[in-house]
Amino acid sequence: MAELVSHPDEVKVVSRRFGQGATDIDRYLALDGYKAVQKALAMEPDAIINEVKNSGLRGRGGAGFSTGMKWSFVPKQSAKPKYVLCNGDESEPGTCKDRLIFEHDPHSVIEGVMIAGLSIGAKSGYVYIRGEYRYLSNIMQKAIKDAYAKGFLGKNIFGSGRDFDVHWHGGAGAYEVGEESALMESLEGKRGVPRIKPPFPAVVGLWGGPTVINNAETLASVPHIILGGGEWFAKLGTPKNGGTRLFCLSGNIAKPGVYELPMGYNLKKMIYDVGGGIPNGRTLKAVVPGGSSCPCLTADEIDVAMDFDSVAKAGSMLGSGGVVVIDDAQCIVKFALRTMKFYQHESCGWCIPCREGTDWLKKTLIRFHAGGGLKKDIDNMQYLSENMLGRTFCPLGDAAAMPTIAFVKKFRKEFEDHLEGRPCPYEERGAVEQLPVMAH
Amino acid sequence: MTTLFSPALAARFDKLVTLYPVRRSALVPMLLYAQDEVGYLSDDVVAEIAERIGATELEVRNVISYYSMLTTKPRGKYNVQVCTNISCMVRGGEEILHHCAKKLGIGNKDTTPDGLFSLEEVECIGACSWAPAAQVNYDFHENLTTEKMDGILEGYKKKGTQ
Ligand SMILES: Cc1cc2nc3c(=O)[nH]c(=O)nc-3n(C[C@H](O)[C@H](O)[C@H](O)COP(=O)(O)O)c2cc1C
Ligand code: SF4
Ligand code: FES
Numbered sequence: 107m108a109e110l111v112s113h114p115d116e117v118k119v120v121s122r123r124f125g126q127g128a129t130d131i132d133r134y135l136a137l138d139g140y141k142a143v144q145k146a147l148a149m150e151p152d153a154i155i156n157e158v159k160n161s162g163l164r165g166r167g168g169a170g171f172s173t174g175m176k177w178s179f180v181p182k183q184s185a186k187p188k189y190v191l192c193n194g195d196e197s198e199p200g201t202c203k204d205r206l207i208f209e210h211d212p213h214s215v216i217e218g219v220m221i222a223g224l225s226i227g228a229k230s231g232y233v234y235i236r237g238e239y240r241y242l243s244n245i246m247q248k249a250i251k252d253a254y255a256k257g258f259l260g261k262n263i264f265g266s267g268r269d270f271d272v273h274w275h276g277g278a279g280a281y282e283v284g285e286e287s288a289l290m291e292s293l294e295g296k297r298g299v300p301r302i303k304p305p306f307p308a309v310v311g312l313w314g315g316p317t318v319i320n321n322a323e324t325l326a327s328v329p330h331i332i333l334g335g336g337e338w339f340a341k342l343g344t345p346k347n348g349g350t351r352l353f354c355l356s357g358n359i360a361k362p363g364v365y366e367l368p369m370g371y372n373l374k375k376m377i378y379d380v381g382g383g384i385p386n387g388r389t390l391k392a393v394v395p396g397g398s399s400c401p402c403l404t405a406d407e408i409d410v411a412m413d414f415d416s417v418a419k420a421g422s423m424l425g426s427g428g429v430v431v432i433d434d435a436q437c438i439v440k441f442a443l444r445t446m447k448f449y450q451h452e453s454c455g456w457c458i459p460c461r462e463g464t465d466w467l468k469k470t471l472i473r474f475h476a477g478g479g480l481k482k483d484i485d486n487m488q489y490l491s492e493n494m495l496g497r498t499f500c501p502l503g504d505a506a507a508m509p510t511i512a513f514v515k516k517f518r519k520e521f522e523d524h525l526e527g528r529p530c531p532y533e534e535r536g537a538v539e540q541l542p543v544m545a546h
Numbered sequence: 547m548t549t550l551f552s553p554a555l556a557a558r559f560d561k562l563v564t565l566y567p568v569r570r571s572a573l574v575p576m577l578l579y580a581q582d583e584v585g586y587l588s589d590d591v592v593a594e595i596a597e598r599i600g601a602t603e604l605e606v607r608n609v610i611s612y613y614s615m616l617t618t619k620p621r622g623k624y625n626v627q628v629c630t631n632i633s634c635m636v637r638g639g640e641e642i643l644h645h646c647a648k649k650l651g652i653g654n655k656d657t658t659p660d661g662l663f664s665l666e667e668v669e670c671i672g673a674c675s676w677a678p679a680a681q682v683n684y685d686f687h688e689n690l691t692t693e694k695m696d697g698i699l700e701g702y703k704k705k706g707t708q
Contacts, residue, residue, distance in 0.1 A: 108676055108688070109676065197670060197672070201674065202676070204672075237574075237578050238671050241684060241686075276575035277574060277613070278613035278616050281669065294568065295572065295574060296573075298613075299612075354675050357632070357674075357677075362674075362676070363675050394632070428633075430633050430674070441636070444630070444631065445632060448632075
């Protein structure tokens with residue numbers, strides 16, 4: 107469905123089977139499918155974890171936590187069953203990569219879940235896919251069925267004497283459900299509100315059992331690591347940032363698309379070489395480097411290596427790999443408003459700083475964009491956002507505050523341009539008439 | 547028991563609840579499948595699902611109200627969901643939304659009098675690299691222009707009225 111793109115600088119690991127018909131299980135087998143899990147079946151659990159640790163693989167869901175390390179936190183002994191949970195909720199604005207994995211290589215996710223399960227001593231795993239991705243749920247359900255039919259799942263997998271089950275699970279529209287503990291609540295048939303941590307999922311997760319939760323791309327990377335070796339994978343990227351990553355280029359860019367590039371690839375090159383630069387004779391204004399929750403970088407801040415540590419040093423985050431490019435025809439106040447509207451809509455409402463903060467910021471930004479901004483609003487927005495940081499049960503509060511702080515700090519002049527009755531200078535296309543504000 | 551579920555839906559439900567240690571876990575996907583079949587989560591559907599899953603109606607309603615795709619009111623046969631989030635916005639997502647509103651003669655979250663279309667402004671649908679994008683029911687439509695959107699709406703209209 108979604109178009110594939112390519113560029114000579116790509117290093118195809120996770121995407122190597124894209125466009126190859128690998129949803130068909132026999133085709134997947136011909137493309138080295140289910141070899142990694144058979145290799146893992148012959149390995150000690152600790153050896154699997156060490157291989158993943160050595161690969162330098164870090165979570166592709168946003169936080170960039172070491173995957174091997176996360177797996178090692180699961181207690182060896184547990185009275186309750188252990189689980190693996192694949193996070194395919196993919197809802198961070200700017201992110202559209204897990205979709206391609208489910209569409210083109212669903213068995214790699216199943217294999218990743220199985221290998222994770224073998225390493226922690228789990229006997230079953232769930233693949234949670236957001237409700238909007240119905241066609242991908244159908245693909246995944248068929249892949250699981252085919253794997254059972256071949257005896258790769260179920261009792262005595264590959265004649266090993268061991269059992270492993272993988273099941274599909276579907277959401278019904280809620281960004282917050284992507285947060286790991288909220289995902290577990292949702293899978294238990296409840297509202298997707300997060301849990302207080304600790305205890306962390308590795309100790310008390312799904313139905314109270316120790317649970318490893320990883321993003322779909324993280325899990326799809328694992329079979330390649332087991333087959334190619336941790337060292338090989340690590341060398342593809344930069345120190346402490348192993349491998350490649352699916353970068354979703356979107357926004358005002360000539361060749362948007364999902365490209366698999368080595369970790370540490372230069373952002374400027376990504377925008378101008380891979381993405382073909384800014385179209386329509388426009389110039390670059392800002393980039394959101396890792397999905398909507400990441401602070402923007404201005405045009406002169408983009409000479410940065412796209413790995414977790416370098417982007418953090420540059421004052422932002424690598425996040426979920428969603429690179430949103432903003433050209434000089436866009437209004438930053440409006441961009442900040444749309445971002446805040448999203449977080450306000452998706453806040454689960456549990457904590458006051460997040461629930462009230464996002465609402466207040468949204469209302470202020472609406473007023474601002476309509477030309478009713480007051481000078482003190484600018485400082486207030488920054489002050490309020492800074493005071494949301496770290497004061498909430500889950501990181502959604504931070505996700506709303508961080509980009510706002512960057513917009514206000516880096517584009518203060520644009521906010522000032524909207525003060526006291528001045529119409530938005532960017533609405534030259536003719537302001538589109540306002541539909542009612544989104545109901546929530 | 548009298549049921550609103552088709553045999554296929556009932557079979558899906560019976561299979562789904564076996565995949566978890568707790569029946570209740572099947573609730574969210576089941577609500578969506580039931581909604582797809584019946585059109586919306588009517589009082590009777592809520593009651594039936596509560597009974598089948600072993601929860602109270604209030605518990606089921608609590609869950610329904612949390613998820614944006616679930617609805618207790620009928621929608622049009624074709625629910626046109628236009629993304630206006632950041633990647634789509636900078637490529638004209640709002641223009642697409644307004645164009646649809648004008649074309650269909652309805653506002654956000656409204657349904658046309660003939661029940662054929664409803665319109666909804668939605669958050670990111672995971673089509674950012676192919677923006678602006680929309681979903682009509684579960685079908686993705688990407689790299690949209692207003693002209694392309696016209697053709698898409700025409701197509702559904704034809705399909706829905708023949
Ligand atoms: C509000 C919120 C939404 C999130 N949404 C997603 C998501 O859609 N997909 C995802 O993989 N991780 C998401 N995460 C991150 C998860 O909580 C979790 O860290 C991740 O799935 C762990 O997998 P990883 O270590 O492989 O990245 C979200 C986090 C927050 C706070
Ligand atoms: S930070 Fe926001 S989304 Fe997270 S628990 Fe608090 S209110 Fe809910
Ligand atoms: S922002 Fe519109 S699909 Fe992601």
